[in-house]
Amino acid sequence: MLQEMLQQISPLDSAAMETARQHWDAIAKPLHSLGRLEDLVVQLAGITGTANLPPRKKAVLIFCADNGVVAEGVTQTTQAVTAAVTRNFTMGIASVNALSRVCGADVFPVDIGVAEELHCDGIISRKIAAGTRNFAHEPAMTREQAERAILTGIALVGEKVAAGYNLIITGEMGIGNTTTSSAVFSVLQQLPPEQVTGRGAGLSGAGLRHKVEVIAKAIALHQPDRNDVLDVLSKVGGLDICGMAGAFLGGAVYHVPVLIDGFISAVAANCAVRLVPLCRQYLFASHCSREPAGKLALEALGLRAYLDCDMCLGEGTGGVIGAKLFDFALAAYGEIAGFDAVGIAPYEKLQ
Numbered sequence: 001m002l003q004e005m006l007q008q009i010s011p012l013d014s015a016a017m018e019t020a021r022q023h024w025d026a027i028a029k030p031l032h033s034l035g036r037l038e039d040l041v042v043q044l045a046g047i048t049g050t051a052n053l054p055p056r057k058k059a060v061l062i063f064c065a066d067n068g069v070v071a072e073g074v075t076q077t078t079q080a081v082t083a084a085v086t087r088n089f090t091m092g093i094a095s096v097n098a099l100s101r102v103c104g105a106d107v108f109p110v111d112i113g114v115a116e117e118l119h120c121d122g123i124i125s126r127k128i129a130a131g132t133r134n135f136a137h138e139p140a141m142t143r144e145q146a147e148r149a150i151l152t153g154i155a156l157v158g159e160k161v162a163a164g165y166n167l168i169i170t171g172e173m174g175i176g177n178t179t180t181s182s183a184v185f186s187v188l189q190q191l192p193p194e195q196v197t198g199r200g201a202g203l204s205g206a207g208l209r210h211k212v213e214v215i216a217k218a219i220a221l222h223q224p225d226r227n228d229v230l231d232v233l234s235k236v237g238g239l240d241i242c243g244m245a246g247a248f249l250g251g252a253v254y255h256v257p258v259l260i261d262g263f264i265s266a267v268a269a270n271c272a273v274r275l276v277p278l279c280r281q282y283l284f285a286s287h288c289s290r291e292p293a294g295k296l297a298l299e300a301l302g303l304r305a306y307l308d309c310d311m312c313l314g315e316g317t318g319g320v321i322g323a324k325l326f327d328f329a330l331a332a333y334g335e336i337a338g339f340d341a342v343g344i345a346p347y348e349k350l351q
């Protein structure tokens with residue numbers, strides 16, 4: 001089922017990209033003076049298959065899930081915070097809600113694995129399990145659960161595209177998910193846990209040392225196969241990471257851009273790109289997380305962030321800020337007069 005889905009992914013439309021490039025060059029301003037904003041629009045043309053690009057309708061998909069490894073004392077807060085913040089998303093009072101209102105993005109919290117039953121409106125219920133198992137002792141989930149969570153992420157993008165959205169922002173909420181992300185990234189990149197592990201939502205120096213030890217021991221116990229993403233995700237990953245990896249793949253399946261948020265999101269993007277390398281062309285790195293491996297996770301993708309604000313919040317907060325760049329870039333692309341309209345001779349093409 002997953003393999004079938006992934007076979008649909010195709011490269012960007014180079015003709016649409018060339019048309020978009022030509023349009024930029026015909027606009028009455030110094031050539032390529034909007035820099036990476038111009039590149040962003042050209043990539044968007046390639047993703048959507050057209051150089052006719054109206055403003056984007058933005059959806060933030062927030063994958064909410066609990067992580068059994070929290071029982072090892074790798075976080076400063078308790079697991080109950082996952083459900084509490086997830087409820088706050090539905091009430092419009094969490095960090096990402098405030099920023100999304102500025103950005104003009106609609107927020108969609110998804111319960112893909114919260115431990116508690118969430119009885120409130122406004123949550124998309126796609127629970128695969130009531131939290132993962134504690135990977136200090138056993139695999140976090142089955143391979144089948146990991147695959148189902150990825151398919152859930154792909155399907156959610158399809159649903160949002162059908163509802164008229166054409167820019168997807170990824171977010172997550174799950175106490176303990178910097179532990180799972182560091183574990184997955186350590187395996188994928190063959191980097192020692194101490195190099196890719198940080199304080200997450202806040203840990204003391206001793207807490208950080210313990211977190212590194214828990215990750216190192218779990219990797220030694222399960223020996224995840226770094227060439228098999230589903231093996232890595234099921235042994236030391238989380239349902240939120242799987243869901244986000246699915247959302248990135250969904251962008252490539254449904255031809256919509258998907259924004260990476262912080263470290264956790266960037267690790268999920270690495271998983272998606274390992275599954276289908278072409279998927280990278282559909283991704284945009286909004287910001288570089290302050291987590292120690294935030295930069296490394298983007299480098300591994302070969303992507304450069306637009307923003308570097310020392311943020312490490314998650315929820316999709318950086319993604320939402322980055323999404324605003326699409327509004328600026330598309331306003332410039334769609335509204336600035338051309339050389340023909342203003343009676344100036346265009347520049348000679350730079351070689």
Ligand SMILES: Cc1cc2ncn([C@H]3O[C@H](COP(=O)(O)O)[C@@H](O)[C@H]3O)c2cc1C
Pocket residue numbers: 074075076077081085172173174175176177178179199200201202313314315
């Ligand atoms: C109140 C609160 C709100 C949050 N919103 C996002 N996170 C962020 O922190 C968590 C990851 O950090 P760790 O691995 O240390 O648990 C994730 O839920 C992430 O989204 C939050 C964390 C807290 C405490």
Ligand SMILES: O=C(O)c1cccnc1
Pocket residue numbers: 178200201261262263264265289290291294311312313314315
């Ligand atoms: O970079 C992130 O996404 C991040 C880092 C720490 C805690 N929560 C999220």
